[in-house]
Amino acid sequence: MTFHKTADTLIKGSKTLPRKFYTQLDILNQEFKKIFHNNWVCIGRDSDLTTKGQYITIQLGSESIIVLKSNKDKIKAFFNVCRHRGTRICNNNKGKFSKTIQCPYHGWTYDLNGKLVGSPHMEETNDFNKSDYPLFPIKIKQWKGFLFINLNENPSNLNETFKPINNLLHSWELKNLSVIDKKRYTINCNWKLIIQNYCECYHCPLIHPQLAEIHNYLGGENNLYAGPFLGGYMNFNSDKESITTSGKYCCPPIKGVKGRDLHRVYYYSLFPNMLLSLHPEYVMYHTVWPNGADKCIVNCSWLFLEENANNHKNSIYEAIDFWDKTNKQDWEICEYSQLGINSKKYSPSPYSGQESLLAAFDEYYINQMDK
Numbered sequence: 163m164t165f166h167k168t169a170d171t172l173i174k175g176s177k178t179l180p181r182k183f184y185t186q187l188d189i190l191n192q193e194f195k196k197i198f199h200n201n202w203v204c205i206g207r208d209s210d211l212t213t214k215g216q217y218i219t220i221q222l223g224s225e226s227i228i229v230l231k232s233n234k235d236k237i238k239a240f241f242n243v244c245r246h247r248g249t250r251i252c253n254n255n256k257g258k259f260s261k262t263i264q265c266p267y268h269g270w271t272y273d274l275n276g277k278l279v280g281s282p283h284m285e286e287t288n289d290f291n292k293s294d295y296p297l298f299p300i301k302i303k304q305w306k307g308f309l310f311i312n313l314n315e316n317p318s319n320l321n322e323t324f325k326p327i328n329n330l331l332h333s334w335e336l337k338n339l340s341v342i343d344k345k346r347y348t349i350n351c352n353w354k355l356i357i358q359n360y361c362e363c364y365h366c367p368l369i370h371p372q373l374a375e376i377h378n379y380l381g382g383e384n385n386l387y388a389g390p391f392l393g394g395y396m397n398f399n400s401d402k403e404s405i406t407t408s409g410k411y412c413c414p415p416i417k418g419v420k421g422r423d424l425h426r427v428y429y430y431s432l433f434p435n436m437l438l439s440l441h442p443e444y445v446m447y448h449t450v451w452p453n454g455a456d457k458c459i460v461n462c463s464w465l466f467l468e469e470n471a472n473n474h475k476n477s478i479y480e481a482i483d484f485w486d487k488t489n490k491q492d493w494e495i496c497e498y499s500q501l502g503i504n505s506k507k508y509s510p511s512p513y514s515g516q517e518s519l520l521a522a523f524d525e526y527y528i529n530q531m532d533k
Contacts (some may be wrong), residue, residue: 165383169515176521177510184352194223199313204436215259232274239300306336327391333418339465351500353458364516393430406480413474415442
């Protein structure tokens with residue numbers, strides 16, 4: 163796949179999105195319906211659920227989703243809605259079911275596969291059959307150790323959808339990496355500002371002076387510059403090895419990473435909510451969750467080979483601490499962006515050549531919203 167300099171793929175005449183896309187609740191509701199309920203959304207790692215009955219809940223607009231480990235090999239997802247009178251079954255963010263899932267209202271009970279196994283006094287109802295009332299399932303797929311859900315009843319094939327990016331990531335052995343640390347951030351800005359911020363380093367010299375010392379903000383080249391997947395690489399400066407506080411490896415490189423990839427970081431956004439950063443010795447990923455027109459939640463995790471993490475327990479935090487600081491710098495400037503966009507004087511302005519991926523994101527986003 164051919165790489166192109168960032169400025170070479172700028173869509174001619176492209177401008178920033180109008181104000182309404184960052185401020186209006188009706189737009190956010192459309193985003194949930196047309197984007198987050200109709201695309202493969204990253205919800206975390208399969209290692210987040212390790213024991214039978216363990217669960218998390220996900221909120222996507224008006225829809226609440228239960229994701230659970232149904233047995234040692236299977237992870238399933240269901241709408242968090244009792245089939246009796248529609249009561250929300252589970253109100254905790256995470257936890258563990260014993261052997262069943264029980265609605266708190268009238269005690270309808272389901273097994274971990276969503277099958278209705280208990281329905282008090284329903285034998286008094288003519289022609290009632292428990293098999294007709296399982297929990298509504300949601301499509302869930304595992305990809306390189308990550309979990310994705312899709313609320314569409316007839317979603318696209320995940321493997322086909324992910325073909326453009328699938329073969330680019332083999333060297334990092336993503337399925338074999340372990341989450342060593344994770345952080346959750348609450349940010350007062352529209353979710354798209356986080357994605358757009360990630361897709362350019364035009365801001366790096368001013369916002370991230372330490373990062374700018376590690377890689378040249380003008381040195382990026384992209385091999386994905388249209389569609390749902392966007393990104394490419396940035397070369398490290400000659401005296402740097404990786405993105406850490408020292409600029410050196412925080413542990414040995416991942417075994418499959420060789421040649422030029424030992425001297426680069428790759429940044430990819432996966433529409434709509436995943437950001438994937440591939441370093442020689444570790445991987446960082448973010449998931450971005452709308453929590454209002456001008457608020458969002460970002461979960462960030464750092465992945466290492468477990469052997470490296472065990473043997474370099476202190477030094478790996480050179481990477482984690484560096485990126486935690488860099489993340490917070492980004493979140494602060496995104497909040498300032500939101501404050502400015504809230505003004506009636508904000509109006510769309512031309513993108514620079516260093517913002518070509520933002521223009522590409524906007525184009526794909528608008529296409530999704532227009533469907």
